[in-house]
Amino acid sequence: MAIAKAERLMNLALCLLGTRRPLSKRELRESIEAYLEANSDDSFNRMFERDKDDLRELGLVIETVENLDGEVGYLARRDSNRLPPITLDAEEAAALGLAAKVWQQARLAGAASGALQKLRAAGLPEDVDPYEAHGALEPRIPVHEAAFEPLMLACRDRRPVVFDYRKATAAHPETRHVEPWALECWRGHWYLAGWDRDRGAERVFRLSRITGKVRSRGSSFTAPVPDVVTVRETVASWAGETADRSALIRLRTDAGYPLRAKATAVRELGDGWDELEIPYGHGLDAWLVEFGPDVVVLEPAELRADVVDRLRAVAKG
Numbered sequence: 001m002a003i004a005k006a007e008r009l010m011n012l013a014l015c016l017l018g019t020r021r022p023l024s025k026r027e028l029r030e031s032i033e034a035y036l037e038a039n040s041d042d043s044f045n046r047m048f049e050r051d052k053d054d055l056r057e058l059g060l061v062i063e064t065v066e067n068l069d070g071e072v073g074y075l076a077r078r079d080s081n082r083l084p085p086i087t088l089d090a091e092e093a094a095a096l097g098l099a100a101k102v103w104q105q106a107r108l109a110g111a112a113s114g115a116l117q118k119l120r121a122a123g124l125p126e127d128v129d130p131y132e133a134h135g136a137l138e139p140r141i142p143v144h145e146a147a148f149e150p151l152m153l154a155c156r157d158r159r160p161v162v163f164d165y166r167k168a169t170a171a172h173p174e175t176r177h178v179e180p181w182a183l184e185c186w187r188g189h190w191y192l193a194g195w196d197r198d199r200g201a202e203r204v205f206r207l208s209r210i211t212g213k214v215r216s217r218g219s220s221f222t223a224p225v226p227d228v229v230t231v232r233e234t235v236a237s238w239a240g241e242t243a244d245r246s247a248l249i250r251l252r253t254d255a256g257y258p259l260r261a262k263a264t265a266v267r268e269l270g271d272g273w274d275e276l277e278i279p280y281g282h283g284l285d286a287w288l289v290e291f292g293p294d295v296v297v298l299e300p301a302e303l304r305a306d307v308v309d310r311l312r313a314v315a316k317g
Contacts, residue, residue, distance in 0.1 A: 008034040012051050013060060017081065022065040022073025145207040148183070150214040151192055155180045158225075160197070160217040163210050167313075173211045178203070179221045184235040191235045195223040204235055206286075243279030248298040251276050255294040285310060 011032045015023060029035040029044055038044035056062055061080040065073050147163065154161045161180055166173035179195040189206055196203040251259060253272045265277040285306035288295050297304040
């Protein structure tokens with residue numbers, strides 16, 4: 001049925017694009033086999049009106065013209081349905097090529113590949129490698145979490161969702177009811193920012209801690225959605241980008257280079273350990289846990305306690 005409808009829409013579009021004068025319903029019915037097979041005039045009229053609306057939703061500009069005899073005809077002028085020429089300079093073409101090649105995983109890879117082919121047709125030469133200006137850098141956004149795609153669609157469609165979420169300090173997941181705002185990637189991890197209905201406040205969720213399936217709900221949002229800049233600031237702050245104080249840690253020599261890059265002071269302790277002073281903000285405990293036994297938190301005490309709690313939760317499975 002889907003194939004038959006697609007073929008019918010294609011035939012109607014070709015008829016409307018190929019004519020130099022408006023075609024009446026009668027002429028269109030005589031030209032398209034699927035319309036000839038309609039059981040009655042009413043059946044044909046309903047089918048034609050639906051098809052015409054579908055083509056317009058797809059972007060085809062269909063004109064309705066009435067001749068001197070009062071007969072209504074339809075056509076789609078080529079000049080009204082032709083995109084303007086697309087011109088890209090070398091830098092623009094390379095930037096768009098990079099954007100199209102970023103998505104190499106999940107079901108977005110097919111769409112990205114198709115977009116790249118369109119860019120080639122629009123002016124990105126075959127002999128131009130989007131990676132060339134960036135040397136060995138290979139841009140990729142990893143998407144390993146099964147929750148990514150349903151959450152991306154829920155953010156787009158503004159649909160509330162329900163999922164089971166395991167906090168880093170908890171041994172078992174709990175159900176969360178969320179109005180999703182946006183997905184953001186930070187330090188190689190994906191985060192969802194949204195409104196937590198159970199807590200009545202905005203929250204940020206790390207996708208790797210979502211267990212089971214993401215279920216959609218048909219209700220509408222109850223809280224206002226902030227602009228995208230505010231959402232990004234929320235994710236950055238929640239994930240540890242914003243720091244308002246300092247922490248003191250011990251780090252094994254020749255380990256933890258990302259921590260060393262953030263350090264404001266480094267002191268050699270000997271015996272294979274260094275002492276680092278690093279910015280301390282929300283989410284630092286989760287980041288430190290990733291370095292396992294190479295890091296020991298000295299102060300503040302609440303940060304040390306948070307890291308210990310997370311490690312105990314990991315040990316419990």
